[in-house]
Amino acid sequence: MSHLLSLTRAARLVGVNRVELQKKMKSGELIAFDGMVAFRDLLACYPDAQLEDISEYERVMQIKERAFGKRVFEHVLPDAEVLATRITDLSKRLTRSETQIRQFNALLGRVWDKFRETEKQGAGEAGATLSALRHWLEDEVAQAMEPGFTNPLAIKDGVLSVLSAQVTLLPSKQDFLVEGQATLLEAALRAGVSLNYGCSGGNCGLCKGRVVSGQVKKMRHHDYPLSETEKAQGVVLLCSNTAVSDVVIEAAVTDGVQDIPFQQISANLKAKASLNDEVILMHLQTPRSQRLRFLAGQRVVLKVGASYTAELPIASCPCDDRNLLFHVHRQPGNLFSDYVFDKLKNNEVVGVEGPQGEFILHEQSGRPLFFFAFDGGFAPIKSLIEHAMSLEAESIHLHWIGSTRQQIYLPNVGRAWDDALDTFDYTELVIDSDLRAMNAKRETQLHEYLALASKQQDELMQGDIYLAGPEEAVAAAERFFLALGLSKSRVFVEAVK
Numbered sequence: 015m016s017h018l019l020s021l022t023r024a025a026r027l028v029g030v031n032r033v034e035l036q037k038k039m040k041s042g043e044l045i046a047f048d049g050m051v052a053f054r055d056l057l058a059c060y061p062d063a064q065l066e067d068i069s070e071y072e073r074v075m076q077i078k079e080r081a082f083g084k085r086v087f088e089h090v091l092p093d094a095e096v097l098a099t100r101i102t103d104l105s106k107r108l109t110r111s112e113t114q115i116r117q118f119n120a121l122l123g124r125v126w127d128k129f130r131e132t133e134k135q136g137a138g139e140a141g142a143t144l145s146a147l148r149h150w151l152e153d154e155v156a157q158a159m160e161p162g163f164t165n166p167l168a169i170k171d172g173v174l175s176v177l178s179a180q181v182t183l184l185p186s187k188q189d190f191l192v193e194g195q196a197t198l199l200e201a202a203l204r205a206g207v208s209l210n211y212g213c214s215g216g217n218c219g220l221c222k223g224r225v226v227s228g229q230v231k232k233m234r235h236h237d238y239p240l241s242e243t244e245k246a247q248g249v250v251l252l253c254s255n256t257a258v259s260d261v262v263i264e265a266a267v268t269d270g271v272q273d274i275p276f277q278q279i280s281a282n283l284k285a286k287a288s289l290n291d292e293v294i295l296m297h298l299q300t301p302r303s304q305r306l307r308f309l310a311g312q313r314v315v316l317k318v319g320a321s322y323t324a325e326l327p328i329a330s331c332p333c334d335d336r337n338l339l340f341h342v343h344r345q346p347g348n349l350f351s352d353y354v355f356d357k358l359k360n361n362e363v364v365g366v367e368g369p370q371g372e373f374i375l376h377e378q379s380g381r382p383l384f385f386f387a388f389d390g391g392f393a394p395i396k397s398l399i400e401h402a403m404s405l406e407a408e409s410i411h412l413h414w415i416g417s418t419r420q421q422i423y424l425p426n427v428g429r430a431w432d433d434a435l436d437t438f439d440y441t442e443l444v445i446d447s448d449l450r451a452m453n454a455k456r457e458t459q460l461h462e463y464l465a466l467a468s469k470q471q472d473e474l475m476q477g478d479i480y481l482a483g484p485e486e487a488v489a490a491a492e493r494f495f496l497a498l499g500l501s502k503s504r505v506f507v508e509a510v511k
């Protein structure tokens with residue numbers, strides 16, 4: 015059997031996402047062996063795959079790059095020593111193959127000699143049969159040795175194995191690629207894998223993992239002392255090491271919000287941008303050594319100025335735990351909002367405490383995802399969607415319902431995702447009435463829209479529903495979906511002030 019590839023690697027080679035390959039496996043179009051695929055079968059499924067084919071993968075990366083900020087997807091080459099080791103490994107494999115071919119050729123020479131000797135000794139019909147067999151074999155071998163078709167995927171895999179390494183986690187069996195100079199922890203977060211960790215800076219020891227096979231390399235100094243026994247067992251800190259070769263690592267992943275510790279961080283305002291007259295995008299950056307660990311969809315308490323506070327959902331993804339985005343709405347008379355709109359300056363310190371909240375993605379469900387954002391409810395929904403995209407969710411639908419046009423303050427984000435991804439669709443609706451003040455008439459109007467959306471999207475009854483926005487609006491929407499027959503365990507609600 016030819017060399018087997020993991021789904022992550024195979025998807026990268028043919029430039030599609032893992033969901034597409036999974037669908038082909040389910041339909042029997044692509045043969046899989048224990049979740050792995052062979053080059054030959056992959057190429058049979060994607061006969062036009064080319065060395066430079068990166069279409070779907072690259073499109074998703076571009077979206078993520080725009081959405082998550084530059085730091086996360088800096089395309090840099092791996093560390094020189096890592097590159098040298100990978101190239102050395104590749105050239106060892108090449109040398110081994112060349113040696114085997116030479117030995118094989120020598121063996122063939124001896125086989126032909128033996129044949130001729132036996133032919134001479136054989137009489138009549140037996141000698142003729144042997145001679146015919148030898149000629150046939152010689153022709154077959156000559157044909158097989160001719161430099162003909164070269165599998166482009168095998169060449170590309172060689173390049174990929176120099177530029178990246180695959181990590182498989184045990185016991186969760188999640189896998190991801192480590193690229194550039196990312197540490198194992200950074201690469202996991204980018205891929206939406208919630209590894210256990212604390213400081214990200216080599217101080218707490220919470221990111222310990224045991225290398226079961228493969229080679230890792232320490233990239234960053236860590237103060238946390240590993241005992242001699244741990245070192246002998248192959249324990250490393252995932253925030254300080256990168257993968258040199260494909261590795262298998264035993265490491266704990268987050269089970270839920272209970273695994274995330276309460277944190278207090280002094281961040282700085284990196285940038286402030288007006289999205290319209292009513293909403294400001296606030297970009298906070300934490301110190302390198304103290305990043306915020308959180309799950310997509312959670313919120314934190316922010317403190318500015320003379321301790322003006324607000325509890326706000328994080329509008330970015332845990333894949334970038336240092337750059338935190340918030341949507342601050344103008345609320346005249348609210349000291350926090352007034353301060354952010356009128357006084358907050360670049361580099362000013364903003365206290366961050368948390369995270370809290372249980373409005374998180376239920377990753378294991380595998381069901382289609384339906385997000386309904388009402389006004390400022392887009393902030394936690396955006397975080398959830400970015401996380402779902404990191405996990406390559408199969409089907410994502412976003413409805414943004416605004417009291418006014420102003421309340422749909424980032425329409426281009428949803429439209430860009432819709433344009434770029436086949437697995438994503440976006441709808442927006444301006445309802446022209448205040449979603450924070452529901453009455454019977456407004457609730458009927460909202461229910462009519464939700465009924466229309468449910469009719470148009472027959473997948474909805476099989477999906478998970480995420481609702482975020484003003485308390486009155488999400489409560490009304492929740493009543494609608496429960497009345498429709500959806501189980502409470504599939505409707506998730508977040509009230510955003």
Ligand code: FES
Nearest residue numbers: 213214218219253
């Ligand atoms: S996260 Fe704290 S030592 Fe790695």
